[in-house]
Amino acid sequence: xxxxxxxxxxxxxxxxxxxxxxxxxxxxxxxxxxxxxxxxxxxxxxxxxxxxxxxxxxxxxxxxxxxxxxxxxxxxxxxxxxxxxxxxxxxxxxxxxxxxxxxxxxxxxxxxxxxxxxxxxxxxxxxxxxxxxxxxxxxxxxxxxxxxxxxxxxxxxxxxxxxxxxxxxxxxxxxxxxx
Numbered sequence: 001x002x003x004x005x006x007x008x009x010x011x012x013x014x015x016x017x018x019x020x021x022x023x024x025x026x027x028x029x030x031x032x033x034x035x036x037x038x039x040x041x042x043x044x045x046x047x048x049x050x051x052x053x054x055x056x057x058x059x060x061x062x063x064x065x066x067x068x069x070x071x072x073x074x075x076x077x078x079x080x081x082x083x084x085x086x087x088x089x090x091x092x093x094x095x096x097x098x099x100x101x102x103x104x105x106x107x108x109x110x111x112x113x114x115x116x117x118x119x120x121x122x123x124x125x126x127x128x129x130x131x132x133x134x135x136x137x138x139x140x141x142x143x144x145x146x147x148x149x150x151x152x153x154x155x156x157x158x159x160x161x162x163x164x165x166x167x168x169x170x171x172x173x174x175x176x177x178x179x
Contacts, residue, residue: 010060010061010062010063010168010172012088015088015116017088017089017090017116018060018073018088018089018090018091018113018168019060019061019086019087019088019089020058020059020060020073020075020086020087020088020089020113021034021058021059021060021061021084021085021086021087022056022057022058022075022081022082022083022084022085022086022087023041023057023058023059023083024053024056024057024058024083025053025056025080025081025082025083026052026053026054026055026056026077026079026080026081027052027053027080028052028053028080029046029047029048029049029051029052030043030045030046030047031043031044031045031046031047031053032044032083034059034070034083034084041083041084045149047145047148048148051141051144051145051148053141054074054137054138054141055074055075055076055077055138056074056075056077056080056081056087057072057073057074057075058072058073058075058087059071059072059073060073060111060168060171062172062175062176063168063171063172063174063175064171064174064175064178065106065107065108065109065171065174066106066107066108067099067106067107067108070171070175071109071111071167071168071171072108072109072110072111073089073091073110073111073112073113074110074111074112074113074138075087075089075113075114075115076112076113076114076115076118076121076124077114077115077118077121078115078118078119078120078121087115087116088115088116088117089113089114089115089116090113090114090116090125090161091111091112091113091161091164091165091168092112092113092114092124092125092126092127092129092130092160092161092164093111093112093126093127093128093158093159093160093161093163093164094109094110094111094112094127094158094159094163094164094167095109095110095111095112095135095138095139095142095155095157095158096109096155096156096157096158096159097109097110097142097153097154097155097156098153098154098156099146099151099152099153099154100151100152100153100154101150101151101152108153109167110138110142111164111167111168112127112130112138112164125161126160126161127158127159127160127161128160135158139155142155143155
């Protein structure tokens with residue numbers, strides 16, 4: 001997998017790790033989103049009281065999903081980062097997601113990653129290394145967050161790093177065709 005993706009911008013050529021740009025830090029009720037036209041981060045929404053992002057949330061640059069946005073990444077890291085922070089990470093898997101808005105369904109996967117310099121997550125190499133209850137809670141967060149926006153989200157599968165890498169490569173190719 002590494003040799004096929006190494007030349008693409010979302011892959012760091014020195015370390016062979018993935019480059020994740022943080023949009024929303026862990027613990028935030030504010031949902032930030034990168035606005036490429038303005039080259040800055042904007043406030044996209046606010047979660048209700050009691051709800052917050054369970055981990056840092058961001059994207060893989062120079063990729064595209066079916067929704068027209070860069071591929072989403074939930075990043076496990078010891079402490080929250082900040083919007084715009086570049087974090088080198090290991091992709092450990094993907095939650096395959098179908099998201100429905102106004103009767104139209106798109107694929108909108110959520111990739112899971114571990115920060116390369118994390119002190120507490122170093123042993124995690126694969127989605128299967130995470131506690132199954134934690135993965136279920138992450139899925140619940142995405143479902144409830146999506147429902148709050150008047151949309152429906154269905155998890156269609158959980159996959160490890162190999163499948164995630166294939167999907168990321170496809171997202172990189174989609175980005176290249178679009179630019």
